[in-house]
Amino acid sequence: MFNHIYIVSLLLYFILTLCFSNYFSASHLIFFGAIFSLLVAQFKFQLRYLSWLRLPLLFGGTYLIYIEYGTWKGIGPASTLFSLLVLLKLFELKNKRDLYSLISIFILYLLSLSLLVEDFYYLGVILAAMFSCFYLLFSAEQLEIEDYEIGFSLKKILLLFFQAAPLIVLLMIFFPRLHFGGFFFSKNVAKTGFSEHLEPGNISELVKDSSSIFDASFNKKMKSNDLYWRGLVLIENDEFSWKKGIIPERRSSSPTSKKPGYYVNFHELTLGALFTLSQTGRVKLTSAGALRKNKAGTFSSSPLMNQKTKFIGYFEEISKANLKENYQSTYLQLSIQKSEPLQELVRNNKHLYKLSEQTKDFLVNFFKKDFRYSLSPGSYTGSEALNDFLFKRKLGFCGHFAAASAVLFRTFGIPARVVVGYQGGSYNEVGDFYVITQRDAHSWVEYLGDDGVWKRFDAVEYVAPERINFGGETYFELERLRSQNLKTDSFFIARSSMVGKFRQYLETLYYKSGTLFFNYDLELQKKLFTKLRTTQVSLSYSLKILSLFLFLSCIGICLFKTAFLMEFILFLIIFKKQRIKWSDYRYLTIDGINLLLTNPSKKFSLLLSFYQDVKYSGNASITRKLSFILKGLRILIYD
């Protein structure tokens, strides 16, 4: 029995550490692996003297934590320390008391790990691990029982979980999610997000990674060419490169819109730029963190308590840019070697000077004419890079187009800037939300219109409209199929097939539940209570809820109270024929039943023998019991 507990503990540790392995450094994993091997050896070969290694391992482990993190404070070091403690406790697992200590450390280990992650699927891992911890507790209680049954213990813990489920759900919904800030463990360990420099080849490198960045849902239907997620504004030109500078603008006046436009949830812990749509006037953080409203209508945040950024964007009417007096020196700054073809282009189109809309139209035609969009255009380096792109190779990625367009706008005397962010996203039709991945990374240009409003110009929109209409993920997949001379129709057929739809349903379920789970805070609680107070619940709705409750209760009873249900159905059948009390029925034997019912039907006799068989066989399966229940119900209703 103790061996069984030991094996379960080892397995639980192994699986848990494996699931969270990307949160431990390689050196820690190697260290844990070595201790784990020692534990297995100790268990297999009964090498008791190995437990003497506990103290050196503890010192070694804590030293390693300090070497890796530079501190003993924070969630990372805590989870590593608890992991070490679990392993060391497993060395001295001898009695019930040790087992209880181990389970306590296990729960703390699990708690520290849970703080490291914010992906919804980890909830499954956490629940399974907690289930295992309670299973170990139950097993510890059953140590003295010789013919211990694993199945019985699992069933018992499952029953405990089911019984506790209503209380857990009620607490999850109604317990006030007050936030007391990080007075105990606050530490900001967010990673830096998007690059603040744009080299033309940067984005083509980014899109090779397909990891998801954030998801977004809207309160209204959006067109794909509206989905330009602005992150950074680059204003300083240096040949074919662009970088951040001091923006000659004032922050826009306080926004007025109170109706949320869209909801964004980041998938990674990110420090820096928030990606917002161009009409966004206001942003409200719904996760713990500090929000900063930057100039040029961009936002950035510093997450706190390792919380991934979540925010609500509010749309505003597009207004004039609030420019400072000296804006032209910045927005018209160019640091390029004006090549002969470029000078000729400007000379030939002198009439466009300072006319933004005409210049835009000119550029549309210019790029549309013989430019091509490619993920692998080759490298553009040196002082001739811009010239090479514009007048020779004419092949590039969004970064090349954006960098070149901005230069051309400025050459024609129109203030312009490069914007870096994401465009599009994969749309889930079932759940009506977008998932924006690294493959949607994009850059484009904003130019100052004649009316003083910043407008978007994206050359890719004209060179490769499919990229904008379908989004990066789909576009690159189509490109891959084309490069292999495969039909692109199969992609769309697969997406609209049953499997594709089912995948979308699963994604939606995951997204909706995850969003609700992670965004459920005090504000949402208040909204829920207000809604509950004001909603008039209709009779049909109440009946639906009641039916669902009854249905779930029936399933619960069928699974866990089959013995009682069998008895009860048999009692009802007998009661239908002969009025007896439940208390009397309980003392009735099979012979007693036969005597009581003078002329039992053949079906009932068969049922009774089936009952006898199921009840006294000792190990009747659940299916046989359920079969008895169904047969009993049939006789009860029709006989």
Next chain:
Amino acid sequence: MKLRSQRTYILPTGPGLVLGLVLLIEFIVALTFGHPFAYALSFLSIGVIVISAFHTNTSLEKIKFLSVKNNLIEQDAVSSISLNIDFPNGFEKRVLICNFEGQKYLTNQVIGKELSTIDVSIMQLKRGVSAFPRLKVQTTYPLGIFKSWKYLDIENSLNTYPRKVILEESETIFSQQDTNMGENSTLNRNLDEFLEHRKFRETDSWKQIDWKAFARGRGLLTKTYTGNSEESTTFQLLKSYSEKDLQMAAAFLFDGFERNKQTCLMYEEQIISCGEDFDHLQRCLRNLCSYEVRDV
């Protein structure tokens, strides 16, 4: 046997307190970080712990204590009291911890399931007839983080018979008494009269069966005589006897029972019981329990 009251007491166990501390840490972390997973962990722990407390509290509810099998114990020795317990259908196996009040050091762990008998240790320092101490039945089922217990009043009286002295000593003293009481020896030999019928036991001689009674349809009965055995010995209690003498009497009775010898116990010329079976032994021991000794 009856329950003093339906009240069940419940408290966290040592491991339960440690787990409570862990739960508190979980909760503080949840409040501090505002992390949904930390909340989920805390609420999950709270939910399961509350339900397990409920289970612990009700786990003694359906157990029925039916009767005490024996209420005769030896003075100054750890004895076992057997209790008949009825576990309801579907009752799951669990550890029950039983001990009599004030006798914590004599705690018994029993595994309960279905109808069974459980033995609980008890030790009484004084000989005599007294009330049973309260029985405490405790369980930590299902998770061991709470313990619940109930007290049970046993209505029967507890008979504590004198401590047995060691055999050699008993035999010596008994021989002396036998010699001193020459009358007793005579009485043994002359009392060769039919005493009673008793049910036939496998160890009985066929010669002792009353075949006439069998022919009359009364079943197999063994005839017993007051002095039918050569090995029959009698112990006569006198008013002047001390505790030590009673202890010797107990040893004498047990010795007779173990050797399957017929023994008789007399008090002031009156036969209390004669025989060699367990019932006779019990009858005699009960008498010894209530015997008043002279003041020393």
